[in-house]
Amino acid sequence: MRGNVFTYTTMAWLMAVTLMMTGATSMASSLRLDDPSAFAGRWQATLTGHNDTPETRSLQDKPSNTCLVELAPNQTLGEGTECLAAWLGEAPISWFPEPDGVAIIGEKGSKIAFFSRQRGSVYTKKLDGGLVITLERAPQ
Structure with a gap:
């Protein structure tokens, strides 16, 4: 036994x-890692409350709520960096794709934000205060 x-x-x-x-x-x-060139370009970043509906989001056109962010092909951030810095509390300097989203890197080289893929070309990041940053491909 x-x-x-x-x-x-x-x-x-x-x-x-x-x-x-x-x-x-x-x-x-x-888990497939997209090529960085798939993300390069202009993105619209929108800061909303957690319970905002798509209709109220489309009405938010205040400069403090919406900005255009450029994800450069060399994986740095172009215009719109100040806007994200104000929302994230730290200046972003670069980005890289991850299998399930996009990571934003700060000046010290650490990841300061992760935008999770929701559907298609829509990515979100929930902030500590309950606000949500949504990244969507900007219309060409």
Whole structure:
């Protein structure tokens, strides 16, 4: 009986390790990292309250609520940096794509914001105070 216990325990550990390894491999292959050129260009950033409806968001055209942000092809930020800095509390200097969104990097080289992909070309970042920054591809 003692020999069987060792065998069952060993088999359980081997199965667990195998599942973890195959799960990690399949997870990594399911997350696709977009090329930075897919994000380069002008984006409209909108600061809204958590409970704002799409109709109220479209009416918000105040300079303090909306700005155009340029994600440059060399992964730096162009115009609109001041606007994001005011909302994030730190000046952003660069960006990079992640499998499920876009990361914004601050002057010290650390990630200061992550914009999560919602649908299509819409990304959001929830701020501590309950406000939401929405990034959408600006009309050409």
